[in-house]
Amino acid sequence: MSVHLLRCYLSLFIIQEMCWGTLGTVRPFSNFHPDRDVVEIQAALDKKDALTLVRILTNRSNAQRQVIAKTFGETTQKDLAAGVKKALAGDLEVLLLDLLMPSLQYEAHRLQQAMASLLASLNGKKADAGPWINILTSRDSDHLNNVLMGLELESGQMVEEAVEKRFAGDLRLGLKVLVECIQSPDVYLARRLTTLKTSIVQGIMVSHSEEDLLCIRVAYLKLTGTSLYTALQKEFKGDHLQALLAICRSED
Incomplete structure (x- = not known):
């Protein structure tokens, strides 16, 4: 399998524009009052009431959560994310902090994680195809382009060169999975x-x-x-x- 074929597949990795707006499970809360939410959230943080935090933050869209975070800061002079970190722990803390990130910031966070995984695989003594397969098959086209450009800047070599140098049979498996993801x-x-x-x-x-x-x-x-x-x-x-x-x- 040529690396040129990999680049061709990546260029095809474009999710066709569809009307997905009504297919999400989290939608804008119709009776949205950020001031009320902030009062409830502030009390929940003081009591470490996880259920209330979950109820509110999972029932608001990302845009509404940003309004809540801004209103919380203006009302309390405190950072909402910092409050969540103090009140909660473990996987729930991580999940709610993820929900509080603006959409672009969250994708940038995932981008950073992806680049770290790919760089680690290049720097190891033995090539690890796992991060490549997982990342190339679970990101949209824009995200993939950013990952690959960032990887080239960080590693100092073209992606094609890195793939040719480090991988053989596992790349074929990666392409098969990539095709499934595209389709x-x-x-x-x-x-x-x-x-x-x-x-x-x-x-x-x-x-x-x-x-x-x-x-x-x-x-x-x-x-x-x-x-x-x-x-x-x-x-x-x-x-x-x-x-x-x-x-x-x-x-x-």
Whole structure:
């Protein structure tokens, strides 16, 4: 398999424009009053009331969460994210902090993580195809271009050179997975969700909650015979589970 073919596949990795606006599970809250939310959130932070924080933050769109964070800062002279860090811990803390990030900042955060994984694979004694396969098959075209440009700047070599130098048979596997992702991104993401790894589940659900999580839920059900809502209940627990279920929304 030539590296030129990889570049061709990457150039085709463009998710066609579709009307995904109504296919997310998290939508703008119709009776939105940020001042009321801030009062509830402030009390919840003081009491370390995770359920209230989950109820509010998983029922507001990203844009509404930014208004809440701004209003919270103006009202209390404190940073909402810092308050969440102080009140919570573990996976739930990470999930709610992810939800509080502006969409572009969250994608930049994921971009940084992706670049770190790819650089680590290049610097190791033995090539690790895992990060390449995972990243090249789970990002949209704009994100992929940014990752690859950043990688070239950081590593000092062209991506084509790095791939030619470091990989052989695993690249073929990566291309197969890439093709699947290009043809059916929702199916690929559903397949990723079957791992039920915390970082993967949270990354997909937060990123796709306002776009096409309903499609991913349908694909997950077809793929596994079990709804994502049920699968989450079997793997996670406590307030963290309730936050994930709130984003997932319902059974299929």
